[in-house]
Structures are given as C-alpha cells and as structure tokens.
Amino acid sequence: MPIELLPEEVIGRIAAGEAIERPASAAKELIENAIDAGASSVHVEVEAGGRRTLRVTDDGTGIHVSEIELAFKRHATSKLTSADDLRDISTLGFRGEALASIAAVSRATVVTRHRDDEMGVSLNVRGGVVEQRRLVGAPAGTVVAIENLFFNTPARLAFLKSEATEKRHIQWVVMRYAMAYPNIAFALKQDGRERFRSSGGGVLADVLANAFGLKAFRCMMALDGIEERRPGRPAIGITGYVSQPTLSRASRDRIILFVNGRAIQDSTLSHAITQAYDGLLKTGAFPFAVLLISMPPDFVDVNVHPTKAEVRFRDSQLVFVAVQRAVRETLLKSSDAAPAVDLWTSTGFGEEYISYQHPQPPWRQRRAADLFDDEGMDHIPEAAEAPMRPRTLPVLRVVGQVGASYIIAEGPAGLYLIDQNAAHERVLYHQLIDESANGGVPSQALPESQTALLAPDDAQLLCEVSELFTQLNFEIEVFGPNSFLIRRAPRILSSMLASDVLPRMLASLRGSEKTAECAAEALAAVAAVRNGQMLQEEEMQSLIAQLERCPSPFASPSGRKTLIHLSREDLADEFKRL
Ligand code: ADP
Ligand code: MG
Secondary structure, three states: OOOOOOOHHHHHHHHHHHHOOOHHHHHHHHHHHHHHOOOOEEEEEEEHHHOOEEEEEEOOOOOOHHHHHHHOOOOOOOOOOOHHHHHHOOOOOOOOOHHHHHHHOOEEEEEEEOOOOOOEEEEEEEOOEEEEEEEEOOOOEEEEEEEOOOOOOHHHHHHOOOHHHHHHHHHHHHHHHHHHOOOOEEEEEEOOEEEEEOOOOOOHHHHHHHHHOHHHHOOEEEEEEEEEOOOOOOOEEEEEEEEOOOOOEOOOOOEEEEEOOEEEOOHHHHHHHHHHOOOOOOOOOEOOEEEEEEOOHHHEEOOOOOOOOOOEEOOHHHHHHHHHHHHHHHHHHHHHHOOOOOOOOOOOOOHHHOOOOOOOOHHHHHHHOOOOOOOOOOOOOOHHHOOOOOOOOOOOEEEEEEOOOEEEEEEOOEEEEEEHHHHHHHHHHHHHHHHHHOOOOOEEEEEEEEEEEOOHHHHHHHHHOHHHHHHOOOEEEEEEOOEEEEEEEEHHHOOOOHHHHHHHHHHHHHOOOOOHHHHHHHHHHHHOOOOOOOOOHHHHHHHHHHHOOOOOOOEOOOOOEOEEEEEHHHHHHHOOOO
C-alpha cells in the first residue's frame, strides 16, 4: 500500500485510544475539566458502568457559545498558549484533547452556559461529527453527557472489563478527586443509586470517612503539614493521612498519591511509604495512605503519560526522602502518644470533623465496644474433628512454643519449627473445602444479628460475590446503603464479630479470582489463630495432628511457609558432628 495521511476521523479514533482507555478515563477527564472550570459542585451519573451513560454536571465557569465547537476540536485548549507554559502547568488539563477524544468514540451532548452569557448552548456530537447545535436556556455551568461510549471502536468495547469492575474504577476516580479537592462537593450515582457523596466542606477527614468507611478511617492518623525545605531546593509540602499499623490491606490499592492536586501513580513513592512501615506490618500487608504532595509546578513534569497518571520529578530522590520522612515521623509520634488498643473509644480526630454519610445507628454505638473483643477467641477444633486423611507428615511431638508464634516439634526425621498462623490457615482451608463437599460448612445463627457498615467499594464487592458467602453458610441481607445484616456465620469464626470479619475477607477476595477456593482461603485466613497468641499444649497437639494429615502441609493457602524442618543431618552439620 502507498503511504497516505490518515483521514481526520481515523486520527481521532487512534488518539482517543491513548487517553480514553475505559469509561473511568472519560469520567476522569470530564471531572478534571469541571475542576479546572472552578466548579464548587461536581455530579457524576453513570449507567451500566459508563458504557450506556456517563454524565458530569458542574457549576463552573461554563463555555462561551462562540467557543463551543472549538472545545471539541483536537488541541484546542484555554489552558496553554505556548510551549513555555508546559513547564508551569497549574491546571489538570492542558492538551486540549479530552473532549475531542471522547466525542470521537461516543455520542456526546454538552449543555453549557458561560457565567457572563445570557444564553447557553447545546451541542450534539456523534463519532466526532457535530449533529446539532442550538441556543438554550441553562444554569451557569456545564453538563457533558456521553452515551454509547466506544460504539464505533468494537475492539475497545470487547476489551472492557465487567460492568462491576468499570463501576468500581469510576467510583475510585470520583473518590480520589473528592480527596484532592475537599472544597468541592462531589456526588456519584450509579444506575440511579447514590454511591458516594462529599460535602465540599473543605475537610479531608470528612471525605476519607465516607470513602474508606468510618471504621477504617478511625485507624488513620493525620500527617501534620510537613514541609521539606533544603537550601537551594524547592519546598515540598506533604499533608494527608496514613494508617496506624493496626489497619492494613492485602494490596497497595489504598495508597493514594496526589501531586499538586493530580492523582498519580508512582511505584517509587508507594515504596517509600511501605518502607516507612518496615517491621510494623506483616509481609504482604500494606498500609492505607492518602498523601497530598505539593511543590512548585516547574518541579514536576506532568506531560509524560497519555492519561497524565504518571509524572516525572526533577529531583525524585528529594521527593522520596520527604515522603518517607513524613510518614515515618507520623508513625513514630503515634506510637509514643496513642496506645494501639481500643480504637473505637479514642476519638482520634474530633467528632466534629467526621461527617457520617448516614447517621450512626444505635446498634452500632452499642456494639462498638465489643468490636475488638475477639482476643483469644480463635478456636482450634479438637483433633477428633479432623477428617482422617492420609498422613503427609510424620507423627510429631510438641516440645513447646517460641515467641507465642512458633511451635517447636520433634519427629523421627528431626526438628520442626511451625508457624502457628500459617499452619492453622492451611488446616482450616482443607477443613472448609472438605465440609463444603460433604454437607456444607457448619454455621451458627448469631444470637443477635450483627450489622456491618462497609466502605462503598467493599459493599459493592460483597454484592458481586454474595454467592461465595452463601456457599460458606453466611446469611447476609442488604440492610441499607453499604450496610448489611448478618444472621448466620460459619462456626469456625467462633465468637469473632462477623461484621468485623467481612471487610477482612473482602480485602483478600478483592484481588483474587473469586472462586469458592478463594473464599475458603479468605475465611481460613481470618479465622486462623494469630501469631502472638499463647497456645495451650492440647491446642498445639491438635493443630499439629491436623497438619500431619493436610494434603499440602508445607505452605499456607496464600503461599506462606508453614514449617521449617531441620533434619538430623542438618543439626549434625551445624554442630560439626558429621
Ligand atoms: P483541556 O482540558 O486539556 O484544555 P479538553 O478537551 O478537556 O482539553 O477541553 C477543551 C476546553 O474546553 C478546555 O480548555 C476548556 O476551555 C473547555 N471546557 C471543557 N470542559 C469544560 C467545563 N466543564 N467547563 C468549562 N470549560 C470547559
Ligand atoms: Mg480536559
């Protein structure tokens, strides 16, 4: 084929593919435009995970009637005039590409009125082509509605994740911007139901309590406006919140970073944060962190990534050190000041800073004190309950326990050091799998049904995987927005509070394949005896007896080592007796 310039329409679709990879990226661009337009309220409405409709309404400056077509042209922007400006960007947008890209792959309608204009204008664009334009009466501000996103790019459509996944992504886009801009009131409706709201009252704590759920938020500490100043270097400001070591997650997805009001991804900075928790969190556990980093705009290049999700710092080492120091100092201060117990009664942040999305219902106040009352309740079933499977380990004799975490045992082949938590997880996992296959996991009706108020994304995930919980013989009902009533729970949870168990199980299910096995693994992890817990001799015997008959006794279901074996030869070698 001869070389030819592509038609404008094809160029448009190709370019759209870079910046608009999924409905959440379109939502992000529209929200950024609203923020750049000085909006004080931004409403996002979504249907079918953004594939059917995505509508963003703001009360910002609006667009002049005379400029409306221009706004949809590629490289048309009011935010930059020269290449020099690129070095000093203080707006979220600057490429003048988003509206053009979105309109190229959807049916877009914009209704807008500029504050200084009397009449507003409505414009319909389909696949990049203007179909209709008329003057209309409208409130000052802008509504951009997108329908049938990717209707003309079937490949992109085919690669979209499930509707639930897209919904979750959109929800996080909205929640992240709400965190970066607590002065702006955000609201998100998905399929007619309100999923998130922020008051616009200017208090980050408010937003976090709504986004993470009150319980998680109460385990977070404010970084108090740390400024890193070095002679001859730009000042770096860091504010935000990080979790106490009592709160963690199985993935890094609660480490949220902003640079100059822009949500960014940066694995180096995220590493700086997790490193600050070194020794405080178990391997595989990650903190919550919301960090708002500010620095002179010319100190950071935002023009390096199609979706503007990554940035380049002029001195990344300086930023790394500042972030790590800010987090570490906050953690140190908290360990001097606050005992790690009784998170519910310590107010942490004054109550006046916490706005509840729904007023705290009485049952919650009543039960709050019980929430951390599950100490020592983990229960290791009697050896007799273990199904008689073939042996996979020799008969072991318990010698003792070290550090309330490891069981020392002896067998014909030498010495065994057993991680009680990992081993119990392995045992419980097989027990659950066996029980599921043979009549079901034994469960018990809770003496008083418990209510769990979940973070919105946890609530959504619970709805998606409710079947897995039912299979484990949980009985859970929807009780209100993001709250659930638990009537029955598996017996291995003993008297642990089921409402406490749900978020932990959901956290480990989130990144998993969401099969029955994954659910059993999540339940086993929650129910297993913890490290740091003294065990009676009989309990250790019972645990070892069950481990001896587990199909794969050497690792926990999540892949952690359950035991270290020192053979006679190893010991002789160590003592130079060979
Ligand atoms: P960019 O944001 O990079 O400038 P966009 O394609 O997103 O590019 O928007 C093009 C222009 O349209 C913006 O520069 C702005 O002037 C105008 N615009 C877009 N959305 C809005 C909005 N919600 N309110 C006011 N102006 C807007
Ligand atoms: Mg923009």
